[in-house]
Amino acid sequence: MSSEFDYRSMDLAHPAKRVQGQFLDGAVAVGLFFLFVFVFNIVGWDNPITGFVKIAVPVCYFVFADALPGGQSLGKKPFGFHVVSKSTGKPCTIIQSFLRNAFSPLLGLIDAVVIFGKNHQRLGDKFANTIVVRK
Secondary structure (H helix, E strand, O other), X not given: OOOOOOHHHOEEOOHHHHHHHHHHHHHHHHHHHHHHHHXXXXXXXXXXXXXXXXXXXXXXXHHHHHHOHHHOOOOOHHHOEEEEXXXXXXXXXXXXXXXXXXXXXHHHHHHHHHOOOHHHOOHHHHXXXXXXXXX
């Protein structure tokens, strides 16, 4: 008997619920932006570095959030979704999170169609060799 991970035995996340999780992650990123705007305005910090931070923190959350513990971004947590390696079943790594999310804004409409295919993988999932499962 093989001890290799068999992703086909996993309960794949439904595409419509994944869109809801993606929406929540977008809301978290926007919330982080406004939090930094608010805090920097209160303390009176307005310079190029704080401007960079206001943008960089939300973008970094969006790109690397799937590498949070258990492969769960804050938007996936309420649905019980986990991003895992398709070949090992282990939680998403930082590199995999980058590969699956860095180009999401550019692939939006294409991903909306591709996600209904076999294994419910977006193009980013295919690049990173990941799947989104319910545990």
